[in-house]
Amino acid sequence: MNELADKVGPPLWLLAELTYRCPLQCPYCSNPIDYASQKSELNTEQWLDVLRQGRAMGAAQLGFSGGEPLVRQDLPELIAGARELGYYTNLITSGLGLTADKVDTFAQAGLDHIQVSFQASDPELNNAVAGSRKAFDQKLAMARAVKAAGYPMVLNFVIHRHNIHQMNDILALCENLDADYVELATCQYYGWAFKNREGLMPSKSQLVKAEQEVNQYRADLMDRDQPMKVIFVTPDYYEERPKGCMNGWGSLFLTVAPDGTALPCHSARLLPIDFPNVQRQPLNDIWYHSPGFNHYRGDSWMPEPCRSCDEKGKDFGGCRCQAYLLTGNADNADPVCSKSPHHDRILAARTAADHATAGLEDLTYRNAHNSRLLYRG
């Protein structure tokens, strides 16, 4: 293990999932299905200690996310602590619970950037997906407040079959709100989104059309010398090779869940691996020496077809969570890969997306009731 630890670089990105609490119910939420049974949260001093340890190890980018991080009353204190340590601090929020006053308070505390998530370009669809009637108006008001306070702003839209036709409207809305960056993130099928995959996954033809629209809009922005950057994350279910997930397991990213569980990515909690907790072990030990973090480092764990494949240094065999969800064994090649013996599961999902008829009302929304219903631990 020591030999391995020598080759491991520092965790440059730290994601602090402050809480699983959230007023919205998005059916593609990346929080664990059983979040309702996981109520414990690190206190302020514990979080500040995690931030100090992470910074000493070299973490420079810090995300405050959740759930909805705004439900934490100590957020200004955490922001101030992080900024003082020298982090670039990002707040990732639904905008619910935000006020113009808080936007200013956070700026004074040193917050560098706010990302606001939207569900769609119009109030009807947005509020239906979010499971909240007042969400859209609040988001608009808060996006304006964020810009008025002088922050750079990222607007994030999770894209699925029910809003993928809105690309032009979404981008026009973002431009109108003066966003600096737009993330069009096609659903990734973990957590709640995996449960709802059939009802969320766009068809190939929907995707092709959306990509054309986005590319056209990008070209227009360029012609007009508009600096708004558009990032379109397309779904790997339509690829023949998997993504190099998280840039490699335990290579750059460190997530700390609300209860202090340390994870190599925010979905990894679903894997049958015993992950360490910051309440019991120093972060440095966790990152460099814990069995959880070393589990999929290097490539000696790989079975075929990855083991003898010359692309393994590029994609690391894809995503462990996807391998686990689709094959029942997280060691397997990510089935997105056409060399995987389980690639048929991806092909079946594509076919299903061509014939899906489910409406928004058929999705399982992320809320405490459904969480308890689905998970009886």
Added chain:
Amino acid sequence: MEQIPRLRRGFRFQWEPVQNSHVLLYPEGMVKLNDSAGAILAEVDGARSVQLIIASLEQKYPEAGPLAADVEAFLAEAIRQHWIEWL
């Protein structure tokens, strides 16, 4: 040459001891800068013109010879990337 560059709002330039380099931080992103990019951006303070920046670098690194072309090329690229803007 009279123009004054400054970092765009939301961009932060700092030294990272663990990476042993200067980095540029921005919303959800980070660029690790090579030595010369780091040295040039360290001079961008929103107060001094390109001309003064070049003079200052030439004084700091006399062994490097004339630097105007390199500095201007880097600043043009930084403008293209929307890292900096002209005041």
